[in-house]
Amino acid sequence: MNFDFSDEQKQMRDAARKFLAEKCPPKAVREVLDGKAPYDKELWKGLAEMGFLGVAIPEEFGGAGAGHLELCVIAEEMGRANAPVPFSSTVYLAAEALLLAGSDAQKQKWLPKIASGEAIGTLALFEGKGNPSPKAIKLQASGGTLNGVKRPVPDGAIADFAVVAARTGSTGRDSDISLFLVDLKAGGVEAKPLTNIDPTRGQAELTFTKAKAEPLGAAGDGWSILTQVLDRAAVLLAFEQVGGSDRALEMGRDYALDRIAFGRPIGSFQAVKHMLADMYVSATLARSNCYYGAWALSTNAAELPEAAAAARISATQAFQHCSKNNIQVHGGMGFTWEFDCHMYYRRANASALTLGSLSYWEDQLIDRMRKKNAA
């Protein structure tokens, strides 16, 4: 047994951290936060040049062919830096869906463009409020075209293509759902940016009007593929959340060491120390759950569904906990636009919802544990 990343993977993490510290300081995040740009194009280009966008994409499709463990360590650094780029939608959702279900031609068309930074992709799943469910998918597919509205779609306003979940049947079964690939620049799709709690990661409404679409995976397999895509994305996003948790904890710790009140650093008061200790506890539990998720993802183990749900819940809780208490440690200054605390608070709470809410994943976890128990 070796329950740790390899030295090479740790070196990759260090390289990503160094790169992001230089190219993605809080000042760069603020450009997007303040609405001056929809995402950081320079950073996106740089990530492509570093090989990070295609790290888990096989070499034959233009990627580095490294693997998912490597992608996990990069995801952690993306979260730590709060990088304002469409990484999660393009890499965790669109690329994973293509890898799982794409034809050779579809992979050849899109994966090299993802790796090179030329194409931004996303997954168009939700149609208004609610959690992932086949029943909630109303968007209709017929005769190779799609009609309907998806919202919120992460990075939908800047994406070049989307994997779209659509209804192809009405039997009330999961097999009513199929996936489609849509070139968003080919006409028939209107994108409207939506205001959201984390402006560093855009959300949009996509309206499909006779939009040309090609099937992704077999007809009727949509829900089963989607479930797998969401599990994989859950592990990867959980690493981002752990990176963000660690950064929020560090910010709180550093402030507690520097800030003097009543003649002493506030970090010497037990009320503050214990709050920070509890943040460390939740970040550590989340990290350990994520490592298990990374193992299951990288080996495509039968444990992946359960491991993914556990990583997702644990990392969501940790990031929300660490980011809110980082503000608390900072006191009034933490509640200013000027301090960076709110960037992490915004990202934590947006990440908590984007693949389905905490209560959805709690339900999933228990279902999956029961299945394992019964087996």
Next chain:
Amino acid sequence: MNFDDTPQEAAFRAEARAWIQANAPKQYEEELRKSSLGRTVLKGANILEVAKAWQKKKAEAGWACLHWPKEYGGRGASPIERVIWQQEEGPFGKLSGMFIIGHGMCGPTMMAYAGEEQKRKYLPPLASGEKIWCQLFSEPAGGSDVAGLRTRAEKKGDDWIINGQKIWTSGAHYSDYGILLTRTDPNVPKHKGLTMFFLDMKSPGVEVRPIKQASGQSDFNEVYFTDVKIPDSQRLGAVNDGWNVSLTTLMNERMSIGAGVATGFPELFEFCNSLMLEDGPAIEDRSVRSRLANYAVKASGLRYTSMRAISALSKGERPGPENSIGKLVAGSMVQEVAMYALDLQGAAGVLSGPEDAEVASKFQAMLLRAPGTRVEGGTDEIMRNIIAERVLGLPGDIRIDKDVPFNQIPTKGRA
């Protein structure tokens, strides 16, 4: 990153499994499997005797104290092998409870500070369970503040004369030996006047009085010392260096990871799978599932944190104070789990007779034992201080007694 046994690990596992299969006291397996925090009892058998017999059998075949050197009664096994053993030993591992302090803390302290002859004399019977050891640190005036202890040791010829009182001493009532932290110089600041010894618990002047706990059981004791004589040859470490010696003991407590701390989650999950509520099985209730999921990720987080520590240990890295999260998280979780399991039983949850309550009143016993887990071996608050100071690097508490001679530190709060 992988969970598979290496060929050597697989061979070790097969050997351990076969030996356990052939030798374990199987007649107690079912009872041990069902027992949980707050109640490990065997009907019609003295658990102390069963535990000692199992430990002796293990020692004779080379399966006791796996990580100890062979010459002291161990096996010289790797940390991973130790974990594999624990996995294979399963419910029979619950018979090791009364040896934990001796094997995890007293033994390693002896190994670091006793003379070679003493080590060869005392360690093998400790490993084999023939002799049980306890740790005499805490006092009425020094629990979390253990350096505030007052038991005196005064030199008289080649001996030391001990007078004072210890408290919360686990297992003192069945222990043969103990390691004892005393004050040898009250005229210097509190950390600088302590000395460590080991002693025979049957020495004249040692009196053990069990404490009846809030749970009704008696795991702990008060131990009184009246003119107890200890030869200077039983001193561990230099005179007045006892604080540093005790840090070795406590560090070893942190090294004894892997056993896995009880969280109560497996019991609760099983219970919710079988419990019927008015609207159907508990496990299908939305709010039950949410609670269960929250406990599940804490329990799995602890399990994998411990696996990460074992991986670090096997690579020769020293596990640090970050492992104190195990006790902190599990201690309060077991209490919450017990309260929730009773809540699910409604008014009948108050009944605690094994024949009247659900799952043989397992959760009622857990509830009553749980407050202790948040206090013993370092309170939740001390654990948070350790994490804040030693992991996060926050300033230590302001210690107004740090540079004051011990005998000038105030002893009363409100006058």
